[in-house]
Amino acid sequence: MKRDVIFVGNRLILNDAFERYILRSIKNRLTSIDSISYFDESDKGLFLHLEALLKNDSKLIIVTTKNTFTIVGKLLSTVTADNQILKEQMLIPSRANILEHGSYLLNHNNSEINVLLATEGKTLPPILIDDESRLATIHLFNEELLSAQTLLEPLAQNFDVRLEFSELIEGWLKIKIHTRRHGNLAQFIASARGLMHHKVIAASNIAAFIIERLGSHHKKLSFAESCSGGSLAHFFTSQSGASAIFEGSLVTYSNTLKANWLAVDDESIETHGAVSAEVVLQMSEGSMNVSFADYALAISGVAGPTGGTDAKPVGTVYISARSKTSVHTERFHFEGDRNYIQEQSVLMAVKMLLNIDREMFFAA
Numbered sequence: 607m608k609r610d611v612i613f614v615g616n617r618l619i620l621n622d623a624f625e626r627y628i629l630r631s632i633k634n635r636l637t638s639i640d641s642i643s644y645f646d647e648s649d650k651g652l653f654l655h656l657e658a659l660l661k662n663d664s665k666l667i668i669v670t671t672k673n674t675f676t677i678v679g680k681l682l683s684t685v686t687a688d689n690q691i692l693k694e695q696m697l698i699p700s701r702a703n704i705l706e707h708g709s710y711l712l713n714h715n716n717s718e719i720n721v722l723l724a725t726e727g728k729t730l731p732p733i734l735i736d737d738e739s740r741l742a743t744i745h746l747f748n749e750e751l752l753s754a755q756t757l758l759e760p761l762a763q764n765f766d767v768r769l770e771f772s773e774l775i776e777g778w779l780k781i782k783i784h785t786r787r788h789g790n791l792a793q794f795i796a797s798a799r800g801l802m803h804h805k806v807i808a809a810s811n812i813a814a815f816i817i818e819r820l821g822s823h824h825k826k827l828s829f830a831e832s833c834s835g836g837s838l839a840h841f842f843t844s845q846s847g848a849s850a851i852f853e854g855s856l857v858t859y860s861n862t863l864k865a866n867w868l869a870v871d872d873e874s875i876e877t878h879g880a881v882s883a884e885v886v887l888q889m890s891e892g893s894m895n896v897s898f899a900d901y902a903l904a905i906s907g908v909a910g911p912t913g914g915t916d917a918k919p920v921g922t923v924y925i926s927a928r929s930k931t932s933v934h935t936e937r938f939h940f941e942g943d944r945n946y947i948q949e950q951s952v953l954m955a956v957k958m959l960l961n962i963d964r965e966m967f968f969a970a
Contacts, residue, residue, distance in 0.1 A: 608664045611629070613628075618671060619646065628724060679697055709722050743781065745806070758801075764797075768785075828899035829854075829955075831856070831904070838955055867896070874888060883924050890927065903959055933962075
């Protein structure tokens with residue numbers, strides 16, 4: 607069954623932050639989203655789009671504004687040969703069988719349609735669709751895609767599950783596991799962990815997993831960031847519970863602040879440059895010293911689109927991961943636009959954090 611989302615209304619299309627909030631809420635409810643469509647108030651193609659979607663089995667969420675809520679109800683009534691009635695101060699199709707303020711659920715043939723009235727700055731009304739699809743996500747580290755497929759596909763057949771692989775960065779695979787009719791998710795995951803000891807994390811949200819694991823061991827984390835500009839901090843602070851384990855992040859773009867805040871020595875900056883292994887190593891040390899954290903991550907690089915040189919082209923990033931007992935610093939080269947390079951830098955830093963203490967993070 608397909609899972610589709612439609613936004614109807616210019617106000618939704620123009621408000622990026624509100625749209626991201628809505629999509630996060632929907633993704634927390636649905637196991638996946640197959641398509642996202644956008645229509646303004648006067649787009650006559652919406653009727654044809656609804657008609658086409660409802661010819662197949664679909665879980666459909668339609669997000670509307672105050673101006674488009676009734677219009678969508680009228681279109682749905684036409685498509686489903688229904689009529690509109692007034693229920694709980696909402697003009698909605700008469701066959702809508704579940705409704706809460708600002709949200710109603712309509713069944714048509716084998717499809718479910720949930721219409722939401724979204725208002726900027728307000729909590730989204732409840733999503734009423736119940737996604738019964740059985741799905742799990744695991745993350746696999748330090749394994750190449752082809753090798754992972756070779757090892758896990760036969761296991762998937764044994765437990766009647768289907769796998770989807772995505773390489774987030776080199777050495778980090780995100781794997782969605784779909785159960786078939788007689789599939790066993792738990793046994794597959796347990797067998798995968800046994801087969802790939804200290805490589806599998808059975809969690810859909812890595813940031814939340816790290817927060818929980820550090821919290822349970824009473825450990826703290828701090829960062830020193832340059833080219834990532836606080837993105838690493840946001841990776842964690844966007845999750846509930848981050849305050850229990852996160853000491854803070856020093857975003858030091860200038861060499862002056864690298865020296866004054868993190869105690870990076872001027873000679874290292876002058877000799878090797880701010881984007882170097884020597885400097886990022888001192889950045890991670892400075893972050894740990896100033897915060898007294900148990901782990902520290904530091905990032906410095908050239909995110910672009912300008913600023914690159916022959917020796918350090920755009921996409922060059924140095925990352926240092928440090929614990930109380932060990933440190934690892936490495937140079938990487940990422941490709942893409944500025945934001946994608948920053949995002950890849952964050953993911954690689956997270957991967958290095960996990961690898962700096964494999965016994966804690968990958969323990970069952």
